[in-house]
Amino acid sequence: MRGSWSLLAAAAAAAAVAAAPFTAATKTLTPTQMEGPFFLDLRTLRRDVTNGRPGVPLYLQLRVEGGCKPGGYGCKRLPDALVDVWHTDSRGIYSGFSDRGVNATGRDWMRGTQVTRKDGMITFRTIVPGWYPGRLAHLHVKVRLAVPPANRGHVGCLPYRPPMGFTTQLYLPDALVRSIYAVPPYNSVDTYVSDIDQDVVLEGDAAEYAALTMAVWPATAAWCTANGFTSGSPWGMGHVATYTLRLQS
Ligand SMILES: *[C@@H]1O[C@H](CO)[C@@H](O)[C@H](O)[C@H]1NC(C)=O
Secondary structure (H helix, E strand, C coil): CCHHHHHHHHHHCCCCCCCCCCCCCCCCCCCCCCCCCCCCCCCCECCECCCCCCCCEEEEEEEEEECCCCCCCCCEECCCCEEEEECCCCCCCCCCCEECCEECCCCCCCEEEEECCCCCEEEEEEECCCCCCCCCCEEEEEEECECCHHHCCCCCCCCECCCCCEEEEEECCHHHHHHHHCCCCCCCHHHHHHHHHHCHHHHHCHHHHHHCECEEEECCHHHHHHCCCCCCCCCCCCEEEEEEEECCC
16 A cells, blocks of 8 residues: 555655745644544545645645654654544545535545654645634644554454544634635635634634644646656646644654
8 A cells, every 4th residue: 555655655755845935833842722623534645635626725734743843843753653644625525524505525635634644744635725714724634652562453444443542723824815815716814804803713823823834835747757747737737835743752
């Protein structure tokens, strides 16, 4: 199962770093945030989670580190961790549910799972998520650690214990979100900006919001090629968003 990913793994190390116009994530222990009602334990192993749906490309590059001290220091890279991402499409609709007038039962856009490599990293091809009333633009992430080989089940069963794991939400820099929501297929920046002051995270804990905001660079053709992705889309080249999840376990 890992074999088909090996060519991708080799390329990822050489990621080009362009100028960084958006704010960088801070170095702290990663705060947990609620799972919410839309997690599905599908374990669909794939890098591209878009199902071809419209939206500005987002290359989500995550590194998982464990054994961190409370300040977020002394971490070790964690290979073989199961990482789920899930978020809405450009309309702000989750797949797999009948939600806000859209019956997306049985659909799985913007949902995927990967297993971290030796360097603790994985990269998803997704889109900048849309939004729904009362919430900042966000992506959900769950990390589950590998069970020791001796305890693994039969072939076909991924060796991970259900179900909770480390769960949080990641955010994009606000300036980036606003610029993207001003144009198709999002077309909703005014409503978004007037709505997000109700967001529970912004209201509750601005420091936590800052700690969970990813660093973002513009994607380039060279970066896409080096990381095994087809570059560009009708919605532009898109962005690379990076984040290091620093866990205590
Ligand atoms: C949603 O679609 C599924 C399959 O397409 C169908 O079985 C289900 O009844 C629909 N649900 C609603 C609430 O319309």
